[in-house]
Amino acid sequence: MESQDLRNAGLKVTLPRLKILEILEGNAMRHMSAEDVYKLLLNEDADIGLATIYRVLTQFEQAGLVKRHHFEGGHAVFELERGDHHDHMVDVDSGKVVEFVSPEIERLQHEIAEKHGYEIIGHSLVMYVKAQEGRGGKTR
Amino acid sequence: MESQDLRNAGLKVTLPRLKILEILEGNAMRHMSAEDVYKLLLNEDADIGLATIYRVLTQFEQAGLVKRHHFEGGHAVFELERGDHHDHMVDVDSGKVVEFVSPEIERLQHEIAEKHGYEIIGHSLVMYVKAQEGRGGKTR
DNA sequence: ATCCGTGCAAAAATTTTGCAGCTGG
């Protein structure tokens, strides 16, 4: 039950927060802007202000429930934090986002940081890609 | 002469564009927001509007003279494109930005993209770090 | 003279904040 997630985060279990969490969990789109969430909530039935969405998403971020990304294009997008870490590949033609993990890259990152006397707090890796021409590859 | 860079980009050689390019080249800070550039230009003597900075930086970006980054924190920062590709390490305490390259990571990225049927157009890797505790490391 | 570029101010777009009222525990 997601109420528990909210409690753990020290947040009261309110309708808006549940609705928003629900949207984030139940929707196909894994990366959504505040606007996206807002529109989906309007379609549903809930009458939740955009300001609340921003507030709640920020709280979720601080609570580690959600991750805020800054891809390209001005506005931020949010993604449920499922514990599994991964990076992103954005198809610049279709806008599609593919997630992937590379332990090797992770390891290299730590090595590099250490070499400079740092430790890694977090990182963000986004590859901007487009479908290969000369090859069947994944269908589109 | 940077006039040539401008001509190559199909841009007229104007005072504001030269000044802005000069700032980008001659300043220690390699990553600057439009505001940063604006303030520096005021200190210099030039009376250039913020709007122009945005316009010029966008043109520079399209011309490949400059790269636009979206780190964290809402606003974009710009960096001179020196041909040499590199990624970034941001010290979250001091705000300092360290640049680095890792051919291995690059190679892995291509491998991964290919595995998914894509080719890489570009990428953005930012590591958020902080100084190691147990070790002298880089001075602060 | 023409075309491109610039400054200024207004407009957009995105996110944050103040405040009065409502709600959950």
Added chain:
DNA sequence: CCAGCTGCAAAATTTTTGCACGGAT
């Protein structure tokens, strides 16, 4: 009942655009 939340609208921030003027070719 009380603290914390919410909605609304206004504010703040960052970036873009409209327009008339100015400069270079």
